[in-house]
Amino acid sequence: SAAGVLVCLLEYPRSKRKKGSTMERCGQKYLTAVVKLFGPLTRNYYIRAVLHAALAVPAGFLLSTILGTVCLGIASGIYLLAAVRGEEWRPIEQKPRERPQVGGTIKQPPSNPPPRPPPDARKKQPEVGG
Numbered sequence: 001s002a003a004g005v006l007v008c009l010l011e012y013p014r015s016k017r018k019k020g021s022t023m024e025r026c027g028q029k030y031l032t033a034v035v036k037l038f039g040p041l042t043r044n045y046y047i048r049a050v051l052h053a054a055l056a057v058p059a060g061f062l063l064s065t066i067l068g069t070v071c072l073g074i075a076s077g078i079y080l081l082a083a084v085r086g087e088e089w090r091p092i093e094q095k096p097r098e099r100p101q102v103g104g105t106i107k108q109p110p111s112n113p114p115p116r117p118p119p120d121a122r123k124k125q126p127e128v129g130g
Contacts, residue, residue: 003055007072009034010042016090024092032091043090045083052076
């Protein structure tokens with residue numbers, strides 16, 4: 001069960017994507033600090049692949065934990081493939097929100113007047129009925 005807690009603590013914080021945005025999990029920032037504390041031991045996917053494979057070996061001897069063994073083996077393979085492709089775990093850093101300046105967003109007022117319909121279309125149409 002200690003191995004399960006270790007895997008959960010290691011897997012809960014999401015990594016930042018290379019492109020696009022990544023939604024942070026609830027309470028992830030606290031575990032991100034712990035994962036960052038261990039540096040390359042938790043950031044490198046080769047080390048994660050070896051760790052998952054090592055945790056899968058003792059669990060494979062009991063029939064009741066064989067499903068967990070399969071899951072850890074698959075996770076180890078996925079981490080190995082990601083490491084070969086050059087990926088690593090990167091923390092999601094919160095950017096400070098910039099407040100837009102009220103006068104700074106309007107650069108130049110429009111120089112042309114808004115488009116208007118031709119004069120004959122502006123005349124009020126007489127209502128039919130009565």
